[in-house]
Amino acid sequence: MKVKPRTLSGFMELLPEDQMKMERMMQILRDTYSLFAFYPLDTPVIEASDVLLAKGGGETEKQIYRFQKGDSDLSLRFDLTVPLAKYVAAHYGDLAFPFRRYQIGKVYRGERAQRGRFREFYQADIDVIGDGSLDIINEAEIPAIIYTAFTRLGLRRFQIKVNNRKLLNGFYAMNGMSEKASDIMRIVDKMDKIGEVKVKQMLIDELQMRPYKAENVLDFMAIRGSNAEIIERLESFRGMDATFDQGLDELRIVTGHLAAFGVPEENFAVDLRIARGLDYYTGTVYETELPDYPEIGSVCSGGRYDNLAEYYIDRPLPGVGISIGLTRLFYVLQEQKLLSDELPTAPCDVLVIPMTKELGPAVTAATAFRSAGIRCQIYAENRKFKAKMSYADRIGVPFAVLLGEDELAKGLLSLKNMETGEQLLLTAEEAAGIISEAVQKKNSAAPIRG
């Protein structure tokens, strides 16, 4: 009796060609995060339940993978932020602050199985953690990191949307709406879906707001324009609330350094509707959208917070961080056919095919190619010539090297360009040169269509 080889639903398992694309995306994120001076970090997938759930409650707790092993109550991590908080608190004395780390790892949430929803998925996070304080420049730098990452991934049309929670909190305070702030944001968040008229009605009906106050909120949220224009409009509120004024100062700094950080204005927008939940973030907040695919939502989000690890230590540890939901991003890119076909997905750059019983020359050629940094595979299976060439086609290798009687007699090899069909009789060195050049060109392709 055979067991049916199946993969759990909600768990992504890619075919090799797709995995190559995913791997390339991860490598670009690792490289970009490193460029911006983040340490790589790795923490266990399993933690003690009381540690992981120190904050407790909420939607996540129901979804958590929690189980007993021996005497231990264990849980799988459901994000990378709680493990970071634990890490920083546990190793506080061994870290230099600001502490900058990236982590790309799997997290687990037992969500209802649904197309495009994953129970195991990668998050790719960065955070900068200060000890007691953290300079605003760290918030200003985040758009540059997002911009560099997505540009390197191959995206051209994306927009980093930024807001500041102090602006929102200050605005609600100056309008005497602080208590209703969280309900207002929940309703305003529906703007894109239901439109301004219905949002206004909900504010009036559900929150018993006076119509002119609801309009105030909607007018504020509707402020648009260039960074300079928006800031000018916001300046008209200055002096009414200290928190608002501080938020405005921060927004000035964040937008003020954009050019020096190399972020074009077309990839950036202040958007006063961005809120990102109520209780955690306290300063700049970020979302990243693809204007051509609004239904995808934000592909990279985060913000500034005041207290990373309050459940573990007394020390205030403010920070700023962003997270990319990599598995979901990959899924939607695949769905929208936005993964580039130009990126090579063959496991090798050249397939060396011996045509005689003598394998020595094939091994020698393969070793020479590898020494030159060329990814090389020897195909010596006992198959007919046609089957060998069809394997080469199937894996999509750009070059094949054929070693028959003729080549062996001359001490040369035949290099076949699998795309053009062109075949040349060359030395291994000459072949390596041609392959290297072609491969370098191919590898400059980004995983996402521009």
Next chain:
Amino acid sequence: MKVKPRTLSGFMELLPEDQMKMERMMQILRDTYSLFAFYPLDTPVIEASDVLLAKGGGETEKQIYRFQKGDSDLSLRFDLTVPLAKYVAAHYGDLAFPFRRYQIGKVYRGERAQRGRFREFYQADIDVIGDGSLDIINEAEIPAIIYTAFTRLGLRRFQIKVNNRKLLNGFYAMNGMSEKASDIMRIVDKMDKIGEVKVKQMLIDELQMRPYKAENVLDFMAIRGSNAEIIERLESFRGMDATFDQGLDELRIVTGHLAAFGVPEENFAVDLRIARGLDYYTGTVYETELPDYPEIGSVCSGGRYDNLAEYYIDRPLPGVGISIGLTRLFYVLQEQKLLSDELPTAPCDVLVIPMTKELGPAVTAATAFRSAGIRCQIYAENRKFKAKMSYADRIGVPFAVLLGEDELAKGLLSLKNMETGEQLLLTAEEAAGIISEAVQKKNSAAPIRG
């Protein structure tokens, strides 16, 4: 009430500097495996228990992390081989064979907590899977992969030990010991620990072997010499058992291609005592030892097998693979002080320190460095100069850039070499050139001491 921020025992969690070294090791393995034409692969950490335990039984079953989630009986993978078998069986129609994949991932075994034993650990595996058959050249290539990987990691003194299970099975058959083969191998495996005399006594006492037969076994295991000498000795057994003869032919091919694969003889040895468990492997088997640290045991092992996925599909899928227990390897390298100090472990190559309130020039300099591929961090925290320099020292950054009144007035920057203390007034471009050159040199260091 604070929760104590602790990490479960048996779970490795590294400090940032050590994580950098681990990360570098992983990157070298990814690059090496890619060079030898293996696809990257990623499979879920969680599988259905009936799928993961299709083979059933054994020591691992007791150690497994198994739990219920809703109606599902789930388990965490305890190796990367079973998930590969499932993957190949499930996606059989979508794969081209031979199918070559590497996977570097965490696996879970609830072993007794013990120093140097891990419950969550990385394995770094490669396997080549054939469809119905698989050419011997794939077995011959494995030592080249091991050699390249460990050389790139920085190791010089290591030895790839090779044997062939057909030789052993054939030898036992020609001596009428086939039934006792597994017990003999279990006892012979203790040779290094208890010595030849005691092994012989155990063979006689426990297995009721006649003394001359026990001696036959010990004489065979003791065959030593160069590859050519060992093969010559083995040739004297030719003609007595077909399986033995086939194993000898295979060993001839494996050793015969070593030079063309670029593996020096000093890093290789045929060792007839290598067996690697009884029921799974059927051809060449591999272990890799560090002669200066015999207590570490094998750091890279594997072999040829006939049937990867027999519990899932009828199709015979022979393969050959090796596995590096990366977490344990890292642990013992650390214990033995074999991790190199030369490898840079700072999160950045240069720390840009603004000395005035004006942050613009620091941002511009940082952006220029990053465009030149230099890992750069801006340190703008409101601290005294001494604290800033002590941060630079603490993270071990090789260069600092200082931007004071003087530098700003001249439109230049001061580049401070943190090792020599030398400080130069330069343009950003000049500084980038100096940093790049130094960093390139530093990054050529390997993570392991030679």
